[in-house]
Amino acid sequence: MAEKSPQELIQIDLTPPPRKWMNPAVDFEARRGTWSYPGGVKSLDYLGMPNVREWSPTDADWKLPENWQQIIHDGFKDLLKKYRTLEIFMDICVRCGACADKCHFFIGSGDPKNMPVLRAELLRSIYRKDFTAAGKILGSLAGARELTEEVLKEWYYYFFQCTECRRCSVYCPYGIDTAEITMMARELMNLVGLNINWIMEPVANCKRTGNHLGIQPHTYKDNVEFMCDELEDVTGIKLDPPINRKGAEILFVIPSADYFADPGTYTFVGYLMLFEHIGLDYTLSSYASDGGNFGLFNTAENMKKLNWKIYHEAKRLGVKWILGGECGHMWRVMHQYMDTMNGPADFLEVPRSPITGTVFENTTSTKMTHICEFTSDLIKHNKLKLDKSRNDQFRVTFHDSCNPARAMGFLEEPRYVIENVCNHFYEMPENTIREHTFCCAGGAGLGNDENMEMRMRGGLPRGNAVRWVRDHHGVNRLTCICAIDRATLPPLVEYWSPGVDVSGIHELVGNALIMEGEKERTTDIRGVPVQPEKGEQDDV
Amino acid sequence: MGALISLVAVAAIVLLASVGASTGDGLRFVFGVILPGVAFAVFLGGIIFRVVHWAKSPVPFRIPTTTGQAKSLPWIHNNELEAPSGLPGVIGRMALEVLAFRSLFRNTRVEILPEKSKVNYIADKALWAAAMAFHWAMFIIVLRHFRFFVEPVPAWVEMLQSVDGFFQIGLPVYYGTTFLMVVGLAYLLARRFFDSKVRYISLPTDYFALYLLLGIALTGIVMRHIEKIDVVQVKAAIVGWASFQPAVPVGVGLWYFVHVTLVSALLIYFPFSKLLHAPGVFLSPTRNLANNNRVRRHINPWNPDIQGHSYAEWEDEFRDKLKASGYALEKE
Numbered sequence: 001m002a003e004k005s006p007q008e009l010i011q012i013d014l015t016p017p018p019r020k021w022m023n024p025a026v027d028f029e030a031r032r033g034t035w036s037y038p039g040g041v042k043s044l045d046y047l048g049m050p051n052v053r054e055w056s057p058t059d060a061d062w063k064l065p066e067n068w069q070q071i072i073h074d075g076f077k078d079l080l081k082k083y084r085t086l087e088i089f090m091d092i093c094v095r096c097g098a099c100a101d102k103c104h105f106f107i108g109s110g111d112p113k114n115m116p117v118l119r120a121e122l123l124r125s126i127y128r129k130d131f132t133a134a135g136k137i138l139g140s141l142a143g144a145r146e147l148t149e150e151v152l153k154e155w156y157y158y159f160f161q162c163t164e165c166r167r168c169s170v171y172c173p174y175g176i177d178t179a180e181i182t183m184m185a186r187e188l189m190n191l192v193g194l195n196i197n198w199i200m201e202p203v204a205n206c207k208r209t210g211n212h213l214g215i216q217p218h219t220y221k222d223n224v225e226f227m228c229d230e231l232e233d234v235t236g237i238k239l240d241p242p243i244n245r246k247g248a249e250i251l252f253v254i255p256s257a258d259y260f261a262d263p264g265t266y267t268f269v270g271y272l273m274l275f276e277h278i279g280l281d282y283t284l285s286s287y288a289s290d291g292g293n294f295g296l297f298n299t300a301e302n303m304k305k306l307n308w309k310i311y312h313e314a315k316r317l318g319v320k321w322i323l324g325g326e327c328g329h330m331w332r333v334m335h336q337y338m339d340t341m342n343g344p345a346d347f348l349e350v351p352r353s354p355i356t357g358t359v360f361e362n363t364t365s366t367k368m369t370h371i372c373e374f375t376s377d378l379i380k381h382n383k384l385k386l387d388k389s390r391n392d393q394f395r396v397t398f399h400d401s402c403n404p405a406r407a408m409g410f411l412e413e414p415r416y417v418i419e420n421v422c423n424h425f426y427e428m429p430e431n432t433i434r435e436h437t438f439c440c441a442g443g444a445g446l447g448n449d450e451n452m453e454m455r456m457r458g459g460l461p462r463g464n465a466v467r468w469v470r471d472h473h474g475v476n477r478l479t480c481i482c483a484i485d486r487a488t489l490p491p492l493v494e495y496w497s498p499g500v501d502v503s504g505i506h507e508l509v510g511n512a513l514i515m516e517g518e519k520e521r522t523t524d525i526r527g528v529p530v531q532p533e534k535g536e537q538d539d540v
Numbered sequence: 541m542g543a544l545i546s547l548v549a550v551a552a553i554v555l556l557a558s559v560g561a562s563t564g565d566g567l568r569f570v571f572g573v574i575l576p577g578v579a580f581a582v583f584l585g586g587i588i589f590r591v592v593h594w595a596k597s598p599v600p601f602r603i604p605t606t607t608g609q610a611k612s613l614p615w616i617h618n619n620e621l622e623a624p625s626g627l628p629g630v631i632g633r634m635a636l637e638v639l640a641f642r643s644l645f646r647n648t649r650v651e652i653l654p655e656k657s658k659v660n661y662i663a664d665k666a667l668w669a670a671a672m673a674f675h676w677a678m679f680i681i682v683l684r685h686f687r688f689f690v691e692p693v694p695a696w697v698e699m700l701q702s703v704d705g706f707f708q709i710g711l712p713v714y715y716g717t718t719f720l721m722v723v724g725l726a727y728l729l730a731r732r733f734f735d736s737k738v739r740y741i742s743l744p745t746d747y748f749a750l751y752l753l754l755g756i757a758l759t760g761i762v763m764r765h766i767e768k769i770d771v772v773q774v775k776a777a778i779v780g781w782a783s784f785q786p787a788v789p790v791g792v793g794l795w796y797f798v799h800v801t802l803v804s805a806l807l808i809y810f811p812f813s814k815l816l817h818a819p820g821v822f823l824s825p826t827r828n829l830a831n832n833n834r835v836r837r838h839i840n841p842w843n844p845d846i847q848g849h850s851y852a853e854w855e856d857e858f859r860d861k862l863k864a865s866g867y868a869l870e871k872e
């Protein structure tokens with residue numbers, strides 16, 4: 001937990017200092033708690049990354065390769081040739097400042113270089129110097145800077161202080177997307193061996209074991225069995241989910257955190273209960289054991305490699321189509337990258353719900369459907385026996401995860417499910433939800449403990465909105481459809497809005513499902529006794 | 541500091557034009573004929589070069605920023621203008637963006653009240669209003685200038701003038717767009733001075749563009765309303781220039797040369813600067829692509845031919861553990 005109290009941390013002055021921003025100087029020692037540790041040698045070697053070495057941001061000498069400037073320059077040139085986004089976003093920003101106070105890290109820290117426009121200028125200033133006539137001739141008058149070691153250190157600090165949430169791009173009159181700029185900057189830093197361990201170790205794990213947490217197949221099976229045993233205690237029903245079963249109709253892909261730690265595990269059993277309830281012909285996979293993809297936060301190449309196993313496994317198992325669990329960045333990859341990178345999925349069939357007959361017309365090419373699409377279709381067709389009152393002890397709000405909201409337009413499906421499985425649902429203020437949603441501040445690889453102060457700072461806007469519904473509507477349950485959220489929101493709400501628990505949506509579905517042959521439920525699926533409804537005195 | 545340097549630069553352009561125009565016919569020819577010709581060529585050529593260059597660079601991934609509900613299940617109402625599922629929606633979204641500055645209209649201002657532990661987001665449309673006022677006014681003013689380029693004056697230009705001068709104030713009539721352009725620019729400049737965040741991010745070049753545009757607007761106002769220059773002579777000079785029969789402009793006064801030189805400077809500056817946002821917005825991949833990723837495969841022309849860690853490799857590595865846990869294997 002951050003050492004500062006919430007009352008201390010919120011003393012934020014958004015007025016920038018008088019000195020010009022072009023002077024790069026980051027005191028890593030003084031700013032502990034706001035940056036992440038470098039990638040470990042073992043992981044980097046396993047992945048075959050360039051310029052692997054032991055180093056620390058607090059060292060004066062970062063042991064860069066001799067010709068690092070040339071490497072960055074050539075890499076930049078290469079990216080400009082590959083991405084129209086980079087060229088356009090470097091060229092057309094007018095610095096209107098509309099994005100400035102839209103970033104959760106700026107709001108929570110007041111550090112002006114967290115204004116999206118300046119984050120981009122860190123890269124743009126080098127672009128101008130190296131690739132534009134105006135920058136070469138006019139230098140700093142045209143906003144150009146020399147690429148020095150100090151500038152590179154500044155990149156490391158600020159491009160690992162962006163969660164690629166894309167909120168700024170909603171407000172930009174030209175749609176300049178800082179996530180894209182951050183991705184480019186991280187590609188460049190990778191070339192000279194600058195990356196963070198909380199991304200690189202998961203990427204290495206994911207390559208080897210199939211999932212970011214490095215869970216090996218036997219442990220995978222044990223975990224699933226353990227969760228099913230726990231569930232049996234609650235419901236009296238013993239589930240035996242199929243793993244790596246050939247010939248199943250559907251391959252179900254989930255983020256690995258769902259079978260690793262609370263509260264994701266409750267979402268996991270929620271999925272399994274649903275499938276049992278409707279008699280779905282599906283399989284899990286302990287090889288394609290993570291739909292999440294930290295390659296997205298590292299390089300396009302690693303993203304493609306990690307994503308490759310999804311279609312590979314679907315083909316091997318001979319399934320007809322793929323269903324995906326609740327995960328934010330996983331769904332950005334599945335929706336915007338998978339088909340382009342590893343398609344076409346011409347060996348699969350267009351997803352069709354075997355229960356309702358609904359053909360998912362919006363997934364005819366990728367052949368992959370989101371669990372909330374699937375479940376809301378089931379509910380719409382009255383295929384689920386639900387008892388909403390089993391969630392009456394919860395006053396629920398919903399956090400739109402960045403990627404489903406701003407990269408998919410996935411807003412109504414989760415709400416429809418929530419409203420059909422519980423009686424008390426309250427929205428947070430409108431500037432903090434849907435396309436305006438605020439990040440958990442732990443996405444894009446930043447959800448590590450050494451970065452806790454920055455996470456709490458960046459978590460202020462979300463935390464404050466949760467606090468508002470807590471105080472006005474007695475909200476005690478924050479739901480989300482993202483595994484990173486389920487890991488990073490609990491400490492965030494504990495800090496900014498204590499008394500609120502975090503869960504996935506399918507945990508609430510699991511609570512509400514009336515299973516065939518179940519025993520009387522005296523607890524929710526967490527094993528917490530169901531409390532009779534308190535008085536309505538705090539109803540607003 | 542940047543604001544001052546840019547002011548000096550624009551003042552130098554004004555001074556140069558004034559000195560040139562009062563030196564003799566030779567320099568009048570340079571400032572009144574050659575410079576605008578060169579500027580126009582650089583402007584057109586520069587923009588074409590830039591746009592072609594952008595258009596040639598690949599769009600490897602389809603990454604629209606969705607700002608509303610996507611098309612999914614048939615009974616869920618989708619928002620085609622915020623998350624378009626196809627070309628008509630994209631055209632609508634782009635039209636709103638380009639014509640009405642849709643995204644800027646969302647603008648809010650954040651306010652932190654530490655003593656109340658509260659963060660507020662307050663709607664803030666001033667930037668949107670000023671940007672709309674300035675851009676639309678400038679666009680109409682440019683169109684109105686057609687009356688100097690063709691004889692007879694087209695009917696649509698006459699109409700534009702009469703609508704623009706609807707209030708019939710002053711003689712010659714003051715145009716509404718004159719007011720809107722100056723006020724819009726003044727606001728955009730003022731926030732670079734007085735809004736601490738915008739001041740902090742502003743580069744010298746940001747002031748330069750605003751000074752140029754303000755200079756152009758103000759010299760135009762001086763010519764029309766203060767000096768009341770001879771419009772017939774101005775038209776003769778411009779029609780001659782536009783029909784490639786250039787002659788030294790006569791009887792147009794000093795301000796004409798200053799105005800034309802500032803316009804020339806803007807045209808030359810345009811393709812090398814952030815003013816490229818005008819053509820650039822049309823090519824922005826987060827706005828001009830449909831959110832139909834799962835329906836139509838987007839092709840990356842440089843998609844690298846690489847594979848991940850295969851199932852066979854995975855099974856080989858964990859074979860013993862897989863066996864011990866009773867998994868079915870591909871190879872026993």
